[in-house]
Amino acid sequence: MNTSYHLSHLQELEAESIHIIREVAAEFENPVMLYSIGKDSSVMVRLAEKAFAPGKVPFPLMHIDSKWKFREMIEFRDTYARQHGWNLIVESNLEAFRAGVGPFTHGSKVHTDLMKTKALLDALAKYKFDAAFGGARRDEEKSRAKERIFSFRDQFQQWDPKNQRPELWDIYNARIHKGESIRVFPLSNWTELDIWQYIRLEKIPIVPLYYAKERPCVEIDGNIIMADDDRLPEKYRPLVRPRMVRFRTLGCWPLTGAVESNATTIEEIVEEMMTTTKSERTTRVIDFDQEASMEQKKREGYF
Amino acid sequence: MSQPSTNDTTKSLDIRSYLDADERKDLLRLLTAGSVDDGKSTLIGRLLYDSKKLYDDQLAALERDSKRVGNAGDSIDYALLLDGLKAEREEGITIDVAYRYFSTNRRKFIIADTPGHEQYTRNMITGGSTANLAIILIDARKGVITQTRRHTFLVSLLGIKHIVLAVNKMDLVGFDRNVFDAIVADYRALTDHLGIDDVTCFPLSARDGDNVVRHSPRTPWYEGPALLDFLETVPIHADRNFSDFRFPVQYVVRPDLNFRGFAGKVASGVVRVGDTVMALPSMKSSRVKEILTPGSGELVSHANEAFPPQSVTITLEDEIDISRGEMLVHPDRPDQGDAAQSKNLPHIGRLFTTMLVWMDEEPMNTDKQFFLKHNTNTTRATIAAIRHRIDVNTLEKKEGKPFQLNEIGQVDIHTAKTLFFDAYSDNRQTGAFILIDPITNNTSAVGMILAPIDEDTLASDDVPTLDLPRLGITAEHYDAVERAVRDLSRQGIEVKLIK
Numbered sequence: 001m002n003t004s005y006h007l008s009h010l011q012e013l014e015a016e017s018i019h020i021i022r023e024v025a026a027e028f029e030n031p032v033m034l035y036s037i038g039k040d041s042s043v044m045v046r047l048a049e050k051a052f053a054p055g056k057v058p059f060p061l062m063h064i065d066s067k068w069k070f071r072e073m074i075e076f077r078d079t080y081a082r083q084h085g086w087n088l089i090v091e092s093n094l095e096a097f098r099a100g101v102g103p104f105t106h107g108s109k110v111h112t113d114l115m116k117t118k119a120l121l122d123a124l125a126k127y128k129f130d131a132a133f134g135g136a137r138r139d140e141e142k143s144r145a146k147e148r149i150f151s152f153r154d155q156f157q158q159w160d161p162k163n164q165r166p167e168l169w170d171i172y173n174a175r176i177h178k179g180e181s182i183r184v185f186p187l188s189n190w191t192e193l194d195i196w197q198y199i200r201l202e203k204i205p206i207v208p209l210y211y212a213k214e215r216p217c218v219e220i221d222g223n224i225i226m227a228d229d230d231r232l233p234e235k236y237r238p239l240v241r242p243r244m245v246r247f248r249t250l251g252c253w254p255l256t257g258a259v260e261s262n263a264t265t266i267e268e269i270v271e272e273m274m275t276t277t278k279s280e281r282t283t284r285v286i287d288f289d290q291e292a293s294m295e296q297k298k299r300e301g302y303f
Numbered sequence: 304m305s306q307p308s309t310n311d312t313t314k315s316l317d318i319r320s321y322l323d324a325d326e327r328k329d330l331l332r333l334l335t336a337g338s339v340d341d342g343k344s345t346l347i348g349r350l351l352y353d354s355k356k357l358y359d360d361q362l363a364a365l366e367r368d369s370k371r372v373g374n375a376g377d378s379i380d381y382a383l384l385l386d387g388l389k390a391e392r393e394e395g396i397t398i399d400v401a402y403r404y405f406s407t408n409r410r411k412f413i414i415a416d417t418p419g420h421e422q423y424t425r426n427m428i429t430g431g432s433t434a435n436l437a438i439i440l441i442d443a444r445k446g447v448i449t450q451t452r453r454h455t456f457l458v459s460l461l462g463i464k465h466i467v468l469a470v471n472k473m474d475l476v477g478f479d480r481n482v483f484d485a486i487v488a489d490y491r492a493l494t495d496h497l498g499i500d501d502v503t504c505f506p507l508s509a510r511d512g513d514n515v516v517r518h519s520p521r522t523p524w525y526e527g528p529a530l531l532d533f534l535e536t537v538p539i540h541a542d543r544n545f546s547d548f549r550f551p552v553q554y555v556v557r558p559d560l561n562f563r564g565f566a567g568k569v570a571s572g573v574v575r576v577g578d579t580v581m582a583l584p585s586m587k588s589s590r591v592k593e594i595l596t597p598g599s600g601e602l603v604s605h606a607n608e609a610f611p612p613q614s615v616t617i618t619l620e621d622e623i624d625i626s627r628g629e630m631l632v633h634p635d636r637p638d639q640g641d642a643a644q645s646k647n648l649p650h651i652g653r654l655f656t657t658m659l660v661w662m663d664e665e666p667m668n669t670d671k672q673f674f675l676k677h678n679t680n681t682t683r684a685t686i687a688a689i690r691h692r693i694d695v696n697t698l699e700k701k702e703g704k705p706f707q708l709n710e711i712g713q714v715d716i717h718t719a720k721t722l723f724f725d726a727y728s729d730n731r732q733t734g735a736f737i738l739i740d741p742i743t744n745n746t747s748a749v750g751m752i753l754a755p756i757d758e759d760t761l762a763s764d765d766v767p768t769l770d771l772p773r774l775g776i777t778a779e780h781y782d783a784v785e786r787a788v789r790d791l792s793r794q795g796i797e798v799k800l801i802k
Contacts, residue, residue, distance in 0.1 A: 005573060008326055008327055009328050012330050013330070015597070015612050016614075018614040019567075023679075026553060051566070053595070054558050054603060055557060055558035055562075056558060138404070139403075139404040145401045146400065166662045167746070168428065169432045169433060169732070170433075175739050188402075191404045193325070193406070194411075200322065201599065202599065203600055267319055
């Protein structure tokens with residue numbers, strides 16, 4: 001046996017993801033890749049570019065802008081899409097935005113429901129996408145550990161954890177009726193460390209917020225929140241102090257806690273990750289709304 | 304025997320060399336089978352816990368949950384780590400496949416954790432289809448029971464090459480060597496019967512950690528490695544088929560008129576630049592011009608060869624029309640002389656006999672036309688004959704009548720389109736398929752092909768035919784008609800074109 005026919009775990013994961021992405025492009029009429037601008041999305045987007053090179057990726061990228069994202073994220077998104085020739089769709093729940101919905105005034109639950117979940121469902125319906133890629137990983141969170149790579153959604157975009165299609169080998173069932181759709185998770189089997197390792201090896205650009213820097217921060221309910229724009233409520237403003245922080249996940253700035261850090265390189269980030277005591281989603285404020293909250297959100301159509 | 308490796312020393316290691324070493328690790332996918340009572344979740348929890356990959360807040364949540372619904376008294380209930388969904392947490396059982404990830408200094412692991420209940424055969428089949436290795440749990444007090452036989456049969460059906468027999472709860476039988484030896488002897492009788500030769504047995508106490516990551520002083524008579532040590536080192540590389548080149552074309556990459564690349568995953572075998580390859584079903588041959596693999600730091604790079612499970616893009620010297628669902632193969636073995644002996648083609652046909660596992664609440668209906676998906680091919684298919692069912696408890700054959708959920712047996716399948724397949728035992732990639740219900744779109748059944756059947760028994764041609772000249776369709780419309788026919792074919796509906 002020639003032992004040189006050997007893939008490392010990352011090469012094997014890469015091959016698996018590319019196979020999944022190509023399968024979707026071949027089997028669906030109108031797929032879309034959902035882009036959160038986070039590190040996992042950055043990896044997923046790179047895998048899509050690889051899957052079709054030297055051709056172009058045959059589907060667009062869509063970002064659901066909650067209107068409360070970090071400004072650096074939006075800047076990064078626009079630059080990346082332009083430089084890499086992506087067809088970028090940006091959608092928001094403008095009705096709720098005009099009505100003034102936001103995390104400070106309406107709480108994280110209402111904000112997430114309207115600006116993220118509803119905005120996403122409306123956008124998927126508007127363009128009649130029949131498949132949507134998401135960058136979720138199974139190691140992120142308990143309910144995701146049970147989700148299929150091709151995750152069926154009914155016409156209301158709902159996930160039924162007790163009625164999932166069996167998924168065997170690398171044969172994916174892509175058949176749906178009109179109005180139904182499939183969420184596809186090509187990074188299902190990647191871990192957080194795999195993502196960082198891949199970003200490091202492939203030199204994939206990521207939003208600078210992942211690296212430590214002195215940023216204006218205020219402590220709200222035990223979370224370090226960065227004052228990203230002037231919508232920070234009056235009462236917190238006097239408490240804003242510069243702190244050396246970075247972000248382990250990216251989302252809406254009032255709902256995304258920073259961690260104190262000096263890590264300015266990927267190696268330092270990984271080192272910090274390996275010695276740290278908190279898993280990544282704890283910096284995401286929305287998870288604490290209720291027990292099993294992610295499962296609840298997923299059933300409702302949120303990723 | 305080397306020391307079990309954990310990530311203890313990571314902090315002191317230079318992070319860069321840690322990452323460089325991490326990059327080279329390979330991946331082992333493993334399936335665990337056993338019931339709640341066997342301590343399966345406890346064993347997995349222990350592997351995860353002891354390999355130091357549990358983050359503190361997951362632990363804190365666990366402590367909180369343990370107090371509410373735990374079954375382990377005051378100590379941490381490792382099983383709660385694994386039971387994710389809210390509904391089943393209350394039922395106290397794992398109802399579906401859950402995937403867990405951990406790594407040691409030597410390897411990365413993906414665990415498919417599946418339940419042991421009879422009604423959930425389909426979940427074990429789902430979780431095990433990609434596994435390199437299966438851990439079968441046995442309660443030392445109970446020995447080999449019906450469930451053990453069932454799980455072992457399923458593992459053999461899935462073609463999982465390596466079995467670990469984890470004889471758990473050895474603490475409850477006083478770490479008695481005779482108990483262990485008797486169970487091992489019983490179990491080997493079973494695996495011999497099923498033709499499984501790679502079985503490794505471990506005396507464990509998952510709750511206390513004996514022989515899980517460290518050799519236990521309580522089993523001085525046991526001379527083998529600890530379980531984790533074995534999992535880290537068991538060779539799996541040679542399990543893949545590197546001899547029969549099969550490349551199901553998944554997608555055609557065509558950025559401009561000068562480039563036509565056939566993208567797909569190498570199902571088996573090795574292909575090199577310059578090799579003569581043949582496209583199925585057209586039987587047209589050409590030579591491999593380029594092999595594009597995902598680049599490192601760039602989108603693509605050129606390689607001299609491709610092997611499973613790589614996802615690559617292949618270009619050919621000649622312009623041959625090949626689309627999704629077709630397959631590139633070696634027309635003969637490049638290394639062997641005698642032409643008659645060296646044919647290396649898959650079976651090409653529309654009728655085969657197969658093992659089938661019924662996964663649908665709705666029972667099998669032999670009048671129904673299913674969609675069959677095999678590699679990148681989708682076609683209409685019917686169940687032409689039911690040969691027998693297998694009693695998964697006794698492994699005896701039963702009368703062949705339509706399968707209910709979780710029933711397994713042998714059937715013959717007839718497809719509308721020609722498939723290119725191998726026996727599952729020769730080639731896990733090209734011997735597997737799924738059946739999809741045309742009305743609910745559910746994955747109704749999954750199959751492992753046994754052998755082709757001579758097609759003389761079939762009506763010669765039941766594919767509808769479009770004779771374009773006879774229909775008075777002129778040549779300028781041929782392209783459009785061909786496109787429509789290709790589209791139908793992609794959806795599993797075959798139409799024959801005469802031009």
